[in-house]
Amino acid sequence: MKAVPTTPATTGVLDHIPGSVSTHFLRSRIGKVCVAIIGSTPAEMIEKAAEAMRENTFLEFRLDYLPNPLAAIPKLKQFLYEHGEITAIATCRRTISGGKFKGSIAAELEILEKSAAAGCQLVDLELQTAEHLKQPQIEILRSQGAALIISYHDFESTKDLDGIFDRIQPYLPEFVKIVSTAKTLSDNVTMMRFLERTRDKANVIGICMGEQGIISRVLGLRAGSIFTFAAAHVGEETGPGQIAARTLRETYRIDQLDAGTRVYGVAGNPIKHSLSPLMLNMAFRRETVNAVFLALQTTKLSDLLTLVREVPLHGLAVTMPLKEEILKHLEKTDAISEKIGACNTMVRAQDGRLFGFNTDVAAMIRPLERRLPLKGAKVLVLGAGGAARAAVFGLKEKGAEVFILNRSAEAAQTLARQAKAKTIKRDQVAKSSFDAIINATPSGMHGVKPASILEPNEINARIVFDMVYNPIDTPLIRMAREKGLPVITGVEMFVYQGARQFEIWTGKPAPEEEMLRVVVHALRQQAAAHPPEPASKEKEHPAKAEPHPRPASPARHPEKPVKAVAEKSGKTVAEKPIKAVKAVKPSANGSKAASKPAAKKKSR
Numbered sequence: 340m341k342a343v344p345t346t347p348a349t350t351g352v353l354d355h356i357p358g359s360v361s362t363h364f365l366r367s368r369i370g371k372v373c374v375a376i377i378g379s380t381p382a383e384m385i386e387k388a389a390e391a392m393r394e395n396t397f398l399e400f401r402l403d404y405l406p407n408p409l410a411a412i413p414k415l416k417q418f419l420y421e422h423g424e425i426t427a428i429a430t431c432r433r434t435i436s437g438g439k440f441k442g443s444i445a446a447e448l449e450i451l452e453k454s455a456a457a458g459c460q461l462v463d464l465e466l467q468t469a470e471h472l473k474q475p476q477i478e479i480l481r482s483q484g485a486a487l488i489i490s491y492h493d494f495e496s497t498k499d500l501d502g503i504f505d506r507i508q509p510y511l512p513e514f515v516k517i518v519s520t521a522k523t524l525s526d527n528v529t530m531m532r533f534l535e536r537t538r539d540k541a542n543v544i545g546i547c548m549g550e551q552g553i554i555s556r557v558l559g560l561r562a563g564s565i566f567t568f569a570a571a572h573v574g575e576e577t578g579p580g581q582i583a584a585r586t587l588r589e590t591y592r593i594d595q596l597d598a599g600t601r602v603y604g605v606a607g608n609p610i611k612h613s614l615s616p617l618m619l620n621m622a623f624r625r626e627t628v629n630a631v632f633l634a635l636q637t638t639k640l641s642d643l644l645t646l647v648r649e650v651p652l653h654g655l656a657v658t659m660p661l662k663e664e665i666l667k668h669l670e671k672t673d674a675i676s677e678k679i680g681a682c683n684t685m686v687r688a689q690d691g692r693l694f695g696f697n698t699d700v701a702a703m704i705r706p707l708e709r710r711l712p713l714k715g716a717k718v719l720v721l722g723a724g725g726a727a728r729a730a731v732f733g734l735k736e737k738g739a740e741v742f743i744l745n746r747s748a749e750a751a752q753t754l755a756r757q758a759k760a761k762t763i764k765r766d767q768v769a770k771s772s773f774d775a776i777i778n779a780t781p782s783g784m785h786g787v788k789p790a791s792i793l794e795p796n797e798i799n800a801r802i803v804f805d806m807v808y809n810p811i812d813t814p815l816i817r818m819a820r821e822k823g824l825p826v827i828t829g830v831e832m833f834v835y836q837g838a839r840q841f842e843i844w845t846g847k848p849a850p851e852e853e854m855l856r857v858v859v860h861a862l863r864q865q866a867a868a869h870p871p872e873p874a875s876k877e878k879e880h881p882a883k884a885e886p887h888p889r890p891a892s893p894a895r896h897p898e899k900p901v902k903a904v905a906e907k908s909g910k911t912v913a914e915k916p917i918k919a920v921k922a923v924k925p926s927a928n929g930s931k932a933a934s935k936p937a938a939k940k941k942s943r
């Protein structure tokens with residue numbers, strides 16, 4: 340039964356209700372980020388709140404995560420009594436609204452009422468619950484001194500936000516909360532436009548859930564959301580796509596975002612594990628550039644372009660599968676993008692025109708060039724996808740003699756024809772030697788089934804370069820090291836392509852060493868969490884020991900064949916980058932020099 344509000348509470352001011360907290364007062368207390376606290380017991384929940392409190396004084400107690408929420412009230416009361424600096428929301432969302440509480444509406448109401456009496460300054464009531472209550476029942480919550488959030492969750496889509504707002508408004512809550520799900524990037528635009536429309540009508544909180552909703556979680560405040568939600572830690576998310584509070588503050592600098600903040604992002608699919616946001620946000624922060632960098636997961640270019648236009652975005656790092664397709668939407672590209680038919684960097688001019696650059700090619704060439712004169716060098720490229728394309732064209736432009744090995748001979752031949760390179764058969768590889776061997780396939784990448792692309796006896800080269808950057812130490816890199824060969828890991832390339840993007844976007848020199856440091860640190864942490872398969876396993880699948888035919892671009896996704904430099908010494912690669920490897924002359928005919936590595940000792 341739908342309640343018809345009878346109390347003419349002026350939105351935003353509660354002073355007419357005895358004991359209630361005024362909205363103005365609340366708004367002055369609460370921060371921009373509310374950290375959701377969960378626990379499986381009351382003690383654990385309070386423990387987590389006490390920990391979160393060190394960095395956040397605005398907490399949401401998700402009482403519905405507890406098997407018996409009522410049992411938590413005494414502890415909650417004590418906690419809030421002892422910590423007057425905390426502003427607390429009590430939430431006991433029923434399963435029907437996407438929460439975990441299996442009890443009745445009456446039971447939910449009792450819990451919220453007691454939470455308010457225990458000192459929670461806000462209570463969250465779902466619209467679906469409110470619509471079953473009479474206004475006096477709702478007022479009981481307020482009479483305990485709490486402000487009311489009426490919230491609505493849509494776990495499927497982002498639609499009819501105004502209609503939902505109109506359903507909530509009659510209850511005259513102090514806060515209106517609408518949490519939808521982004522199925523496209525432009526759903527975030529819908530949410531932000533809604534926030535802009537309603538920000539002067541009510542205290543609105545608007546968020547899009549889901550992997551594609553990150554834009555709203557970071558930029559929603561700027562559009563008018565009173566605050567946003569964050570997880571206490573990774574793994575403790577209370578909503579899909581929720582970001583950890585520290586990441587929101589330190590990586591996305593949510594407290595500093597303002598109307599002047601320029602927005603950039605990395606677009607493609609998959610994008611979840613991309614290290615570009617970490618790297619570029621750090622660079623912006625370090626160089627005091629008022630900009631933020633987001634992960635934009637999409638396969639639909641039209642969706643992405645809507646976002647670029649509407650937010651607007653100032654630039655994009657473009658990755659798989661959009662690198663080629665984006666070209667036709669660009670006003671102009673640099674010569675190399677045009678030549679290879681792929682662009683990884685987009686800039687939006689003030690008049691809205693889009694320009695494209697390719698920083699992958701230079702990022703792939705530079706680490707090699709610093710160690711090896713490329714003119715006349717004999718180079719084996721493994722793969723024939725996007726990454727290989729950048730490598731082959733880049734190397735050819737430098738005058739190298741390029742051989743392509745790929746599981747699908749046809750793809751290898753096509754690329755070879757286009758780039759005026761050669762193909763090579765697998766059975767010839769062990770008999771040949773090269774100045775450099777470059778892996779441009781996803782083999783060895785985190786998440787890709789382990790398989791050695793070459794056997795040790797096939798690695799006859801002066802230097803081995805793996806474009807895969809996650810993990811830093813790929814099987815190929817380890818194999819090369821075991822043979823005493825100098826290596827170039829994909830991290831170097833990854834950082835370089837990102838550094839050039841930073842420079843294109845900002846006009847400032849990139850803080851390359853710090854970028855490298857943050858990436859290596861993140862990769863090491865990941866490696867510690869997921870140790871590599873033992874080497875024996877890698878060799879279990881000789882049939883798969885061939886270059887992978889899938890297109891693989893030298894993008895910035897850790898699950899793509901990208902960059903990796905390694906360092907076991909504890910020093911970052913930036914600290915002792917290239918010096919470890921002496922420049923080597925190309926062999927005149929790719930002859931024995933490569934097959935006889937100087938020493939058997941490990942290179943690092």
Ligand SMILES: O=C1C[C@@](O)(C(=O)O)C[C@@H](O)[C@@H]1O
Pocket residue numbers: 375399401430463490516518546548568569577578579581
């Ligand atoms: O309503 C919200 C937003 C939320 O669902 C999110 O996705 O961040 C998390 C919930 O804890 C909170 O009550």
